Amino acid sequence: MIFELMIALTVGAAMFGTGLYGVLSQTNLVMIIMGVELILAAALVNLVAFWRYLHPEEPAAQMFVLIIMAVMAVEMTVGFGIAIARFRSRGSVEMEEARELKG
Amino acid sequence: MIVPMIFLVFFGGAAVWFGVVVFRTHSMVRSALALLFSQTAVGLMFLVMQAEFLGVLQIMMMATEMSVMAIFMVMFMMDPGGLGAMDMTHQKRLSLWAGGIGLGAALAVIWLADWGPAGTDIPGAAQQTEDLGRELLGRSMLIFQSAGLTILTAMVAATMVAIAPAKEQPK
Numbered sequence: 161m162i163f164e165l166m167i168a169l170t171v172g173a174a175m176f177g178t179g180l181y182g183v184l185s186q187t188n189l190v191m192i193i194m195g196v197e198l199i200l201a202a203a204l205v206n207l208v209a210f211w212r213y214l215h216p217e218e219p220a221a222q223m224f225v226l227i228i229m230a231v232m233a234v235e236m237t238v239g240f241g242i243a244i245a246r247f248r249s250r251g252s253v254e255m256e257e258a259r260e261l262k263g
Numbered sequence: 264m265i266v267p268m269i270f271l272v273f274f275g276g277a278a279v280w281f282g283v284v285v286f287r288t289h290s291m292v293r294s295a296l297a298l299l300f301s302q303t304a305v306g307l308m309f310l311v312m313q314a315e316f317l318g319v320l321q322i323m324m325m326a327t328e329m330s331v332m333a334i335f336m337v338m339f340m341m342d343p344g345g346l347g348a349m350d351m352t353h354q355k356r357l358s359l360w361a362g363g364i365g366l367g368a369a370l371a372v373i374w375l376a377d378w379g380p381a382g383t384d385i386p387g388a389a390q391q392t393e394d395l396g397r398e399l400l401g402r403s404m405l406i407f408q409s410a411g412l413t414i415l416t417a418m419v420a421a422t423m424v425a426i427a428p429a430k431e432q433p434k
Contacts, residue, residue: 161378162378162381163268164267164268164271164312165378165381166373166374167268167271167272167275168271168275168308168312169369169373170275170370170373171271171275171276171278171279171308172369173365173366173369173370173373174279174282174366175278175279175282175301175305176365176366176369177362177363177365177366177369178279178282178283178285178286178362179282180358180361180362180365181286181358181359181361181362182285182286182358184354184357184358184361184362185286185352185353185354185355185358185359186286186351186352187351187352187353188339188340188351189339190291190332190335190336190339190340191285191286191291191294191351193332194285194294194295194298194332195286197298197302197328198282198285198298198301201278201282201301201302201305204305204321205275205278205305205308208308208309208312208314208317209312211314212312212313212314212382212385213312213378213381213382214378214379214381214382215382216382216383216384216385216386217382217384217386219391219394219395219397219398220398220402220403222314222316222317222391222394222395222398223395223398223399223403223406223407225314225317226317226395226399226407226410227406227407227410229320229321229324230410230411230413230414232328233324233328233414233417234413234414234417236328236331236332237414237417237418237421238417238420238421238424240331240335240421240425241420241421241422241423241424241425242421242424243335243339244424244425245424245425247338247339248425248427253339254351256353
């Protein structure tokens with residue numbers, strides 16, 4: 161058993177659980193984005209741990225870390241774009257007040 | 264062997280603790296700072312795991328990203344300082360269950376799976392960066408370019424969404 165790998169993956173799992181709780185429980189769009197950031201950070205921890213403890217000779221694992229970082233940047237960009245549009249039209253980014261988006 | 268493990272536990276614990284603080288504090292600025300500390304702890308974990316380039320990149324990128332997030336927090340929140348102790352949560356029980364089940368399932372997979380033998384030959388920091396550069400501009404170039412194009416598209420799309428609609432001129 162590789163204990164360092166287990167520790168890193170356990171940290172990733174805890175961050176994923178915390179992020180999932182945040183995404184589902186928060187009513188503010190910016191806080192929901194924060195939850196998604198935590199979930200993606202958990203994915204980063206897992207990827208680096210897999211690279212370091214299982215396949216350190218494979219640089220593609222590090223490349224996927226860069227892709228996840230790009231996804232984080234895209235998620236923030238689009239999220240804040242939507243937040244600005246929503247704030248401009250309704251004066252709030254509270255998702256409790258966005259029930260008209262429900263199909 | 265034991266020292267990296269201690270640092271891994273310390274920084275991992277800090278990353279999780281600050282992640283929990285993000286959703287526990289009433290002050291939105293404190294939330295943004297807690298997320299910044301959490302992401303920094305993740306970057307420090309990368310350094311412990313000998314991924315120097317990625318660790319430094321993570322810390323630099325997240326410091327910028329969370330600063331921007333703190334500004335948006337102050338702009339958009341009704342009570343950014345948390346002085347009114349407003350409750351901005353809903354469906355707490357469901358969220359706790361979902362988070363707990365997600366955590367439990369992940370832990371079960373982590374601790375029950377057979378991960379095989381550990382890799383032994385860790386390249387040095389300079390070699391890692393060189394290998395990553397060759398990977399990005401070689402085998403994975405299409406994926407890397409797609410990521411760049413996706414960021415550009417997202418920036419343009421977000422600007423278009425956020426821009427104020429032009430008022431119609433009266434005829």
